[in-house]
Amino acid sequence: MPDPRELLTLEQYRDEVRSLLPGPTAGETVPLEPDLPALLGRVLAEDVRARGPVPAFANSAMDGYAVRWADLAGLPARLRVVGEVPAGSPADPAIGPGECVRIMTGAPVPTAADTVVPVELTDEGVDVVTIGSAPDRGTGAHVRAAGEDVAAGDVVAPAGTTLTAAVLGAVAAAGHAEVVVRARPVVAIASTGDELVAPGGDLGRGQIFESNGTQLAARAMQLGCVARRGPVVRDDGEAFVTALDALADGSDLVVLTGGVSVGAYDIAREVLSERAGGTFRHVRMQPGKPQGWARWRGTPVLALPGNPVSAAISFEVFGRAMIDALLARSPERPWRAVAGTSWRSPGGRRQLVPVALDTDDQGRLVATPTHRRGSASHMVTSLAGADGLAEVPEDATEVSAGDLLTIRRVR
Numbered sequence: 001m002p003d004p005r006e007l008l009t010l011e012q013y014r015d016e017v018r019s020l021l022p023g024p025t026a027g028e029t030v031p032l033e034p035d036l037p038a039l040l041g042r043v044l045a046e047d048v049r050a051r052g053p054v055p056a057f058a059n060s061a062m063d064g065y066a067v068r069w070a071d072l073a074g075l076p077a078r079l080r081v082v083g084e085v086p087a088g089s090p091a092d093p094a095i096g097p098g099e100c101v102r103i104m105t106g107a108p109v110p111t112a113a114d115t116v117v118p119v120e121l122t123d124e125g126v127d128v129v130t131i132g133s134a135p136d137r138g139t140g141a142h143v144r145a146a147g148e149d150v151a152a153g154d155v156v157a158p159a160g161t162t163l164t165a166a167v168l169g170a171v172a173a174a175g176h177a178e179v180v181v182r183a184r185p186v187v188a189i190a191s192t193g194d195e196l197v198a199p200g201g202d203l204g205r206g207q208i209f210e211s212n213g214t215q216l217a218a219r220a221m222q223l224g225c226v227a228r229r230g231p232v233v234r235d236d237g238e239a240f241v242t243a244l245d246a247l248a249d250g251s252d253l254v255v256l257t258g259g260v261s262v263g264a265y266d267i268a269r270e271v272l273s274e275r276a277g278g279t280f281r282h283v284r285m286q287p288g289k290p291q292g293w294a295r296w297r298g299t300p301v302l303a304l305p306g307n308p309v310s311a312a313i314s315f316e317v318f319g320r321a322m323i324d325a326l327l328a329r330s331p332e333r334p335w336r337a338v339a340g341t342s343w344r345s346p347g348g349r350r351q352l353v354p355v356a357l358d359t360d361d362q363g364r365l366v367a368t369p370t371h372r373r374g375s376a377s378h379m380v381t382s383l384a385g386a387d388g389l390a391e392v393p394e395d396a397t398e399v400s401a402g403d404l405l406t407i408r409r410v411r
């Protein structure tokens with residue numbers, strides 16, 4: 001166990017809190033219908049493999065005529081139309097020399113044909129058709145081969161994939177009516193602080209609107225969790241213990257904000273340290289330096305700093321790592337972008353700056369801080385326009401326009 005006063009890197013502290021978890025949540029089988037709305041954002045617990053080849057059979061990419069390429073040797077070609085195959089038809093008409101069949105997009109290509117001629121290249125004849133020119137692509141033109149998308153048994157979505165509309169479409173195309181997904185982690189969230197007033201109320205002197213709870217609960221939901229909201233916890237030891245008992249019961253993770261610093265009323269730090277052996281650390285990052293964790297009746301508790309930008313960024317870095325571990329989700333690959341402007345960074349701490357992303361004339365991704373004062377931790381509304389968090393390395397004291405940055409996406 002490292003010395004609690006030691007400054008940890010972001011990765012060291014992330015690994016420390018992630019090791020509090022017992023492992024991923026259980027897998028559960030959920031049908032696509034009627035539970036589609038409940039599946040969006042959930043994470044696959046098992047690979048989804050194609051039940052058969054996709055496409056399932058060789059079929060036409062065009063409305064036109066299924067022909068034998070050899071019959072197009074002399075153009076124009078006059079062919080006898082000996083049948084018709086609409087989409088969904090099981091027909092497999094025989095086609096002899098000088099013959100063809102009308103075929104529609106998606107219909108199975110007759111075994112005897114090798115090429116489809118689109119109607120646009122013909123006189124659209126019903127009994128006899130005249131084909132003026134052959135498809136440029138030659139033999140096999142406009143025939144979609146069985147299995148050319150995926151072969152039977154191929155993985156269409158690996159375990160750890162988050163279900164989006166596109167992934168769910170692929171699952172359905174692969175023939176599955178249900179998927180096995182991780183149970184949604186239950187994340188209980190509460191803010192601490194006597195100064196906090198619910199939005200909509202009136203502010204007295206020294207009071208502010210509570211916003212961390214709303215932001216973190218919404219983000220936990222976006223990340224695939226069930227968010228449980230507790231009432232604001234007052235800066236009082238007994239109230240804190242009672243609140244924590246309720247939050248921890250039945251939750252996979254408790255996230256608290258505020259009261260982790262060294263102030264006289266920093267109740268989270270006080271109670272978790274004294275009654276749960278809580279560990280409070282300084283992490284080499286800005287914002288988000290003061291951090292703490294504990295176990296309360298066996299449930300991991302993450303105590304984040306109260307400053308809204310610090311809380312949000314800490315959750316993005318540490319809370320998200322824990323949620324991804326609970327869901328066994330494949331980690332998102334960071335992006336690279338160039339800085340759109342210059343700013344200063346505290347040496348010795350990794351700076352995480354909310355940035356908006358855009359592209360420039362050369363097609364480069366450009367990251368620009370959403371607030372002119374960079375990552376000041378009380379600039380609560382600077383988060384709203386952020387597409388990502390730019391990471392400035394510990395050894396940098398400033399960022400110049402054009403510098404290459406690593407970006408964590410937050411949308």
Ligand SMILES: Nc1nc2c(c(=O)[nH]1)N[C@H]1C(S)=C(S)[C@@H](COP(=O)(O)OP(=O)(O)OC[C@H]3O[C@@H](n4cnc5c(N)ncnc54)[C@H](O)[C@@H]3O)O[C@H]1N2
Nearest residue numbers: 191193210211212213258259260261266305306307308310
């Ligand atoms: N003497 C020192 N003071 C502070 C230090 C330090 O090292 N020495 N660290 C500073 C840093 S960095 C941070 S971050 C904060 C962390 O403080 P706490 O976690 O104890 O947070 P609070 O004091 O409770 O609140 C800080 C700030 O954020 C506002 N807040 C709190 N909760 C909410 C909420 N749910 N919604 C909206 N806003 C919230 C609160 O009113 C304060 O303004 O400590 C520094 N101090």
Ligand code: MOO
Nearest residue numbers: 287288289310377
């Ligand atoms: O580290 Mo605090 O989190 O700067 O605002």
